[in-house]
Amino acid sequence: MTLKEIAWLVDSSAYMSNTLKNHPDVFTIPLNIHFGLEQFVDGIDLTPEQLYDRIRNGTESIKTSQPSAGEFAVLYEKLSKEYDSIIAIHVSKSLSGTLSSSISGAQVAQVQVEFIDSLSLSAGITGLVEKGLQLQEEGLSYEDIAAKLREMTSKFRNYILIGNLTQLYKGGRLSSAQFYLGSLLKIKPIIQITPQGELKELDKVRSHKKALQYLINKAVEATDKDGLKHVYIMHANAEQQAIDLKEAILQQAPHLQFTIGEISTSLAVHAGEDTVALLWYL
Structure with missing residues (x-):
């Protein structure tokens, strides 16, 4: 055979x-x-x-x-x-x-x-x-x-917007004080997988709208500076949000191609619902 x-x-x-x-x-x-x-x-x-x-x-x-x-x-x-x-x-x-x-x-x-x-x-x-x-x-x-x-x-790049702090808190990645303050102040963490394959907090943004704009800016910047051609948008039960994010990026980078998909349940356990991520290779 x-x-x-x-x-x-x-x-x-x-x-x-x-x-x-x-x-x-x-x-x-x-x-x-x-x-x-x-x-x-x-x-x-x-x-x-x-x-x-x-x-x-x-x-x-x-x-x-x-x-x-x-x-x-x-x-x-x-x-x-x-x-x-x-x-x-x-x-x-x-x-x-x-x-x-x-x-x-x-x-x-x-x-x-x-x-x-x-x-x-x-x-x-x-x-x-x-x-x-x-x-x-x-x-x-x-x-x-x-x-x-x-x-x-x-050559991997990624920006992950945590949609809900609850699962990070339940999973032990936030203290009670961090969870309370983050929820009170409507803080949206942006995390990233480093070139060493480790997770780290990249930034904290006040309000969901500003956090989405942060992602948009990163994609547009990579398109202008690095000739980015294709972006994956991954989401955790937030398909419409992913579609809206794609459309917003296309307004400034009309030639970009996209793949939209949902993260696996094993990842959603850690990221939590409403998380959205941009991922690409240069």
Whole structure:
């Protein structure tokens, strides 16, 4: 039997664009979501609507966990029988243990895999896989593709507007005082994934309107200075807000192309409802 060329593996923190969703060689391994003692599988037995309802009305703690090494091992054994090579691209190792679990799984299965730390999440992973598929069509070897994608991670830019402070507070990322003052003053945090793949607070903006203008300015600036051509707008149950943001940017950068999508439930656990993000590669 002739093996297929490259299997692409991502975790469920990735945004599954139409290109990825419909591609027969792209596979997803889900993260887990925990509500107290209950466990759900990201994207399988918990809908976004159910998640946001529990975030709004639930009192139990919410957290996520990576797939086990055993789950990865089973998948790698299967893929190795069907493909010549495997490239795995995962959420930043500074944000999750998923990459480490993936590496351990490949070692258990004794399968050779090219691992890439995306140093990002969501559409950051999407952009890498879409570029990798393009390079594959151009005839590059899987080792050369992986090398180029690792170089590409340094070109990732992102600006994340937290829509609701409640989930940051519930998740322990805000103290009671910070939550109270932030809500009272209507402060909107802008956070960013650094080039090292870590989350940091970039700015605090008073009022939602000013925060959206902050995002608009960043996209327009990148278009003027860096020749930006394509932007991902990711949102957490805020599609109309994402559409409005796109239209506002287009008024100043009419040639920009956009992909709008919803973040996975595993990311929404941390970001919370109404979060909107701009992400792109230069």
